[in-house]
Structures are given as C-alpha cells and as structure tokens.
Amino acid sequence: MTETTSATTETTESVEEFAARARTWLADNMPRIDPDNPPEADRGEEAPWLRARELQKKLYEGGFAGICFPREYGGLGLPIAYQRAFDNESRSYELPIILNTPTFTICAATILDTGSEEQKRQHISAALRGDEVLVQLLSEPSGGSDLAGVITRADRRGDKWVINGAKTWSTSAFAADYGLMLARTNWDVPKHEGLTMFLVPIGSPGITLRRIKQVNGSVEFCEEFFDNLELGDDAVVGEVNEGWHVASRQLYHERRAVGGGSEFASGIGAEGKTDMPVDYVDLLEKTGQADNERARERAGRALVHRAVREQLIDHVYHGVLDGSLPPAAGSIIRVTHAEVHHLEFDTALAITGSSGVVDVDNDLIRYGERYLSRQTAALGGGTTEIARNIIGERVLGFPREYAADRGVPFNQVKRNKG
C-alpha cells in the first residue's frame, strides 16, 4: 500500500498566517463552546447530524473545509501542519466532529484513492459542502475480522447489479446518504478476487435498515438488509472484482483514523461529555482522594500513557511519511488507542470505587457505565488481534497466518455451521 495522494498545493500563506486568518474567521462565524463541557452529540440521534451538516456548510463557505483534500475536489490542498494549526485554533468552537469518521477520514479518503474522477468530483465535494454523509457497509452478521469472506452478493442482470444480503456494524448509517458496500461478484475464484465495492445510496428501495442497541444504550450502529437492491455500473468503485483493493484502503484509513492519525479529520474536540477524556484531578477531588498517594500515582500513570499516545501518533505519522515506517504501522496507533482506552477506563473504575457502581451522586456512575463498554475500543475499526497480526506480518515481516481458504474458490470454502 502507498500513502494517500493528497498532493499539496503551493501556497504563499504561512502556517502562522493561516492560523491567524482561521482565528478571526472562527470568532466571527462559528458558535463558541466550552471545550471542557462540549455539547452532547449522540451519534444515535438525528439532530446532531443535521447540526453537523449545517456547521460543515459554514466551514465550506468560509474556506476552511477539507484542509488536506485536493483543491479540485473542494478542499484546500494544504499540508497537515495547516490542519493541525486549524485544530489548535478551533478548540473552543463547535465543529462537525462527527463527520470526521467515517465520512472524511475513511470514506472520502478511500474515494480519493480509488474512485473514478466523476465519483471524486461528486462525493468528496458534496461531503465537504455538508451535503453528504458517507458510511461504510463492510462487516456482515456472518463474520467480523474475516472481511474478505463477505457473502452479500451482487449479481449481474442485464446492465444492472442486483444486491442481496446483509451488513452490520455500520456507524450511523441511518443518517447517511451513501455507503461503501463490499459484495461478492464472483464465487468461483478465491475470496479476495471476487469482490467489488459499490457506492450505495442509503435511501434506495431494497434496503431495510435497523438500529443495533449496545450495552451502553447507544443506537448509533445499524444493520442493513438488501433485498434485490438495483445498482448501475456508475456505483462501482474501482474495478469489478477488484473490491478488495478498495476495502484495503478503507481499512488502512480506518486504522489511522481510529487512533487519531488522519490528516483528513478536522477539529479535535470531544463529541460530547461521554467522549471527554477523564479529568483525574477533578475525579480525585470528587472522591475525596486529592491527597491519596496511591490514587495520584495511578492517575499519573494514566496521564503518562495518554501523553505518550499523542507523541506516538505524531511519530508514526511522520515515520510513514518519511518512509522510516511502512504504512501498515498505522496499526501501531490502532492498538495503542485501545490500550490507553483500557487503562483510562480501568483507572477511572478503580478511583471511583463503589461510587462508580452505585449511583450516589447522579454523576460518578458514568465511569462504571463507560467501563461496561470498554472492549468497543479494541473491537471497532478492526480488532486488536488483527492489528497485531498486521504489525507482526506487514511491519516486522513474519510469515502470514495459516488460512484454510487461501487459493480456494470461495464456493468451496467452509463457512459457519447452522
């Protein structure tokens, strides 16, 4: 895999000048927020998505949308330093943070890598204007990590593709306009060789969408059922039967995005109170442990790991750019993201003690509730087990795992029982 080609534009404006211009524009145009107490943006609700579209439109009209996307598709074509400067300036403003992933960091980035000129012009621009929300339709009920084993089918009928099957774990698909959907177009060849990626209008007849309720009550994820959905050739992303190449780009972008290493994300604030980093000083005060050395040491360790994660993201990002690390090193960020999440959730659970598990103050129990969903950080965006395989095989070069389906026509591969 190669680095995404976000060819940068020549600009005479320095990063500092750009930051100063952004500072003025933000003050005049965007709603101010308290970054320590951001407005709640529950991805499972409709309203935050409408709000995000409005805010994105403002960014676009103000000339601050898609800082690292090429100019010909509606972006600014600037290097990441400009995006980082904008992030820094925009901390105290409400931004359409929920559009970052998957719309910009994964879907638009993948369309930029693999889409037709027509698709790039249409969809990247529409997303940057706030007119389109994009999602991924990859995982299926039949399996998660073995993505190339999907069994949703796309059959050729006349000049149409007819889709039948089911997808799951698609983030906020209910709020989206288009989804990148992986389907099997040839069953007589090994699994990676018979896949095609389609760009599916979510509102099409033939798609039934249902919400999935998670342990923490969230309903942001969806499952979709395809019942003779019809698509034209213009819906194909990349080449027919070359869908794995497109999916690989998505996975690559996803692993970088999940850890916070994508230049296509704009704004770095939290998505709401539930997404805020733990304020340990506040937590120790609330739990009467401000002078408890054991609690302070534990919290200090979590702060160290949080800081190292940020330093690591920067190090890996630049390492991939200058070639000292292979692109697959994005998985280093992915695993670290999960590990630091775990440590933070575990630390908060330990510090809150019994007030984290019995609601004594209408507040601290949220740390216990967060803990119940701890593993989502190690599952979403590809499991940490797969990420460690990738590091072992594609960063360090060890032999690949044995796979019983390698080189076997997909219609002869053993599948789930029952």
Add this chain to the structure above:
Amino acid sequence: VTEAASPERLLFASTTQSFLEKEAPLSRLRELHEAGTSFEPDWWRRAAELGWTSLLVPEELGGGSVSGDGVADLALVAELAGRTVAPGPLHPVSTVLAGLVDAPENHTETIESLVSGEVIASWAVYEPGKSWSPLTATVTATPTSTGYRLDGVKDRVEAGAESSVLLVVAQCEGAVRQFLVPTDAPGVGMDPQRSLDMVKSYARVQFDGVEIDGSAAVGSAEQTPALIARQSQIALILQCAEVVGVLDTVLAFTIQWGFDRHSFGRPIGSYQALKHKYADLKIWFEACRATTKAAVAEVASRSPGADMAVSVAKSYVGEYAPGMLQDCIQLHGGIGVTWEHDLHLFLRRVTLYRSLFGTPEDHNLHVYALTEHLESAS
C-alpha cells in the same frame, strides 16, 4: 532519537558509532567486568576528543556542537552508546556540565578539564535511605570565614571513585545549594557500591568537616532549583535515549531470531502467540522512541513543558523497557538466561536505569502534581 538529518550530524553519528563498535564492543564490556574496571581513562579522553563532552558547552567556554542543537547531539551519543551498553562516565560528566555551563562563574577551568576528558566529575545528589528528591538534602554546608564546611553522606554517586570532583547538593542557610568538591579534599571518604550493571559503579561518599573555598559554590541560591531541574532533565533524557539504543539493538536481534529459529518445522515468528508478542514489542519500542524524542526536543528548546515531557518519557521508558527485555529473553528460550548470551548485559543496564533518577512511580506522581498545578492555574 534524533533525526540524523544534517551532513554534519551524519558524520558525527558515524564517527561515534564506529568508535563505539571498535573501542567498546560487548566483548570489551565483559573484559572490563572481569578486570573489575568501570572504564579506562584514556578511552574516555579519546571519546572526549570526538566531541562527546563539548556538546552542552557553549563555544565561548570551549565547547560546541555539530548541529547547533547540543542536547539532541548528546542524546544521539547516548542512543548509540546504548547499542553496545558502552562503559564510561557520559551521564555523570554531562549532568555536571549541564549545571556548570548555566552558572560558569569560577568554574571555567573545571568545565575545560571536563571537556578535555582529563577530569571526571559526578553529581552527588542521592542520600542514603532516601528516594529521588533532588531538591532536598541533609548534607549541610556551613559558612566559614573562607568558604563552607560540608558534613553528611551522599550515595549512589555514579563513578564516584573515578571522579576528581563532585557536584554536591547541600543545605546551606535554609536554601539548597550546589558545591564543587574535590574528592581528594581532607574529610572526603569514598566507599564503592556495586550495581546491577556489568561496569557501572557507584559510591557512598562521606563528608566529614570538608573545608571548601567560597568559589566552590555553583550558582546562587535563587538559581539553584533551575540548575538542579536542568541537570535532572539532562540525566533523564540521557537514560531514556540510551535505553532506546539498547531496545533498538535487542529488538533487532530478537526479531531476527524469530525468523531463524525453527520449532516443529516453522520459524517461531510464524506462531501467532509469539507474533503478537513481537507486535507488542514493536509498539512499545516506537512509543519509547516517540516519547524520548519529544522529551529531547523540549529539553533542547528549554521549553516550559520540559519537566512534564521528561517525566512522561522516564515513566514510560522506565516502566516498559525492563519488561521488554524480559520478553526478549523469553523469546530466546533457555539461552537467554545464560551468562554467555549478551541479553543480560542489556537487561542489567535498563533495569539499573529504571530505578535511578526517579522510578516510573515517582515520575507518575510528578506528572500528576504538574497536571494538578496546571489545572489550578488555568
């Protein structure tokens, strides 16, 4: 740790590296250990000629760095030294120089002799029975008609027995001060303390009514906390950078072992249980490198965030590196716990560094206190 970007730095790096490979290979480390020697003074003089001791020293005091960023150059030396767990007083000499160059009055000759490699100096900061707390001292400096009289005990003084002069932290009229004390002054007693390392030795130093001249003081009372902070930062980034060098080498040969060593007809690196262990080692290694690089940059620019960045790096590197070495030993199997295999040479050094100049736990507490302070200030 640092990008060897400029041609000057590349040349410096390659000269340093070939000197270390030729003059300080692991076999030499074993010989020194057998002979009970920490390092050879002549070897150190030649290292000084290569520029190792001049990097923190401004040109007007007889120093200079190749790239203009002496802290980063010094961290590069430490990283390269880590690759062969080199002997030598790089840490104590650099730490003392870091303090002296910020308060050079009366000490230009000492700086010169340290830069030339003729003289070894060390920082006497720890005290018996106490953990890392560089701003507290029970050694006292009592003013006399001509200077000061020192009483008390320091310990864990690196290369104390090889040093001609010590930078001693002492309590003086209600303030913490530092003094340069010749080790041959009457009343100075030196007892060696062995360490886990093959060659690094330490000393317990007794000061019994040691009379020193008034010019022995380093910096003013007001200046001293900043000098001690700077010395601590230099000591800690040197530790971290050297450990990164150790890890780089050990991971490289342990990964190669994963390709070469076969069990049940397969290279051991093909087994998922081991592959995932290797993946974790790679993740932790890049994290150690990232946090050390960040700390070096903050210290080099004398940023207000240097204190935090250094504690973050020391906590992380100190916590992870010894366990990573143990994982590498596990991946090697039984050969890894033999005297003959080099793994223990590396393990010794990183375990030593884990707990000197503050344990990871000490630095976690410091990071918390700094965060608390920042939050209350905002």
